Amino acid sequence: HASGAAPRSTRADVDAWWNDRLVADDDAHYDIELTLDLDSVIPHVSGPDHVKVMRSLPDIEREHVKINKAYLLSCVNARLEDLAEAARIVEGRHVAKDVEFYVAAASANVQQDAEALGHWQTLLDCGAIPLPPGCGTCIGLGAGTLNPGEVAISATNRNFKGRMGSRDAEAYLASPAVVAASAIRGYICAPTSYDDIDGRITIVRHPARSRDDVETEIVDGFPRAVAGRLLWLPVDNLNTDGIYSGQMTYRDSVTKEEMAAAAMENYDPAFAGLAQDGDIIASGANFGTGSSREQAATCLKVRGIRCVIAASFSETYKRNAFNNGFVCFECPDLVNDLRTRYADRDAATIIVGDINVDYVRST
Structure with missing residues (x-):
């Protein structure tokens, strides 16, 4: 297209994609089959400081986790319907003492619509502090960031340690309705009761198939094995903020040397002094969860890390790694062995010793 515009997709395109969709062999x-009754799902809160650490609302509400700040903002959970629901919850009430309730619409158009419908004014009347639409507190920029020792409930999509301000603060994630209700009552709570809901799920586990006789075909030019010193990072859900911080991500003039020096800085400040060129990293499940920033893969590559072995990976991280020529392996058996062997060590980065990774035996 001479104009530079991308061609529009048609109904015929969609039909062709559907007819040629990816399906299982x-x-x-299948290792596990799950059947979940969606009518029985109880809302949960994530955190603190981890997206994958969750607790049900009835459970955490019993603890009366006091908050200092509440955030109803960001591109993901400050849509018109979110602001409308929050306005319904706070109408005629006021933000709890010693709580700061920040609101920002997902876009300028959303804010205009919320103003026209009266939702925006209802939020302001309850004591909410308005912020402009756009990236801000969610990535630790602008007004309202977290100070040391503070606890927050947020409707944003990430709550990794240090992302929204101080590393010594705690951030939980919840729906806009939960954020609004918590801002009014001063502690993490639900806008309604879920005591009469009983979650129902059926799990069927199938025996694992043997992989003893499996060999992987190696393409020309690709090494058949790699050796190096193993660094054990004994955590699950090591997120992209921990691997490469958001503050570094949005700097345009970062050199490869600066990127390498910042690798794992937010996870373990001691990593830079421990890691050596040619090391191999091992870690737990869901390595690389979080945002889609490719720097979380490339920073390890330029740091000289040969590869990462984990119990499992975020699919987004894995794609970014492979696209940038950085290799990832899933090996839950090795991870389980490392967990057992170093269970009494509380260091964030543990030097294990030399290891050989046989690519031919990988599957």
């Missing part, structure tokens, strides 16, 4: 093996 006929002989595909």
Whole structure:
């Protein structure tokens, strides 16, 4: 297209994609089958400081976790319907003493619509502090960031340690309705009761298939094995903020040397002094969870890390790594062995010793 505009997709395109969609092989093996009754789902809160650490609202509400700040903002959870629901909850009430309740619409158009419908004014009347639409507190920029020792409930999409301000603060994630209710009552709570809901899930586990006789075909030019010193990072859900901080991500003039020096800085400040060129990293499940920043993969590559072995990976992280020529392996058996062997060590980065990774035996 001479104009530079991308071609529009048609109904025929959608039909063609659907007819040629990816499907499982006929002989595909499934480790687990889950059946979940969606009517029985109880809302949960994530955190603190981890997206994948969750607790049900009734459970955490019993603890009366006091908050200092509440955030109803960001591109993901400050849509018109979110602001409308929050306004319904806070109408005629006021933000709790010693709580700062920040609101920002997902866009200028959303704010205009909320103002026209009266939702925006209802939020301001309850004591909410308005912020402009756009990236801000969610990535630790602008007004309202977290100070040391503070606790927050947020409707944003990330709550990694240090992302929204101080590393010595705690951030929980919840829906806009929960954020609004918590801002009014001063502690993490639900806008309604869920005591009469009983979650129902069925889990069927199938025996694992043997991989003893499996060999991977190695393409020309790709090494058959790699050796190096193993660094054990004994955590699950090591997120992209921990691997490469958001503050570094949005700097345009970062050199490769600066990127390498910042690798794992937010996870373990001691990592830079421990890691050596040619090391291999091992870690727990869901490595690289979080944002889609490719620097979380490339910073390890320029740091000289040969590869990462984990119990499992975020699919987004894995794609970014492979696209940038950085290799990832899933090996839950090795991770379980490291967990057992170093269970009595509380260091964030543990030097294990030399290891050899056989690519041919990988699957």
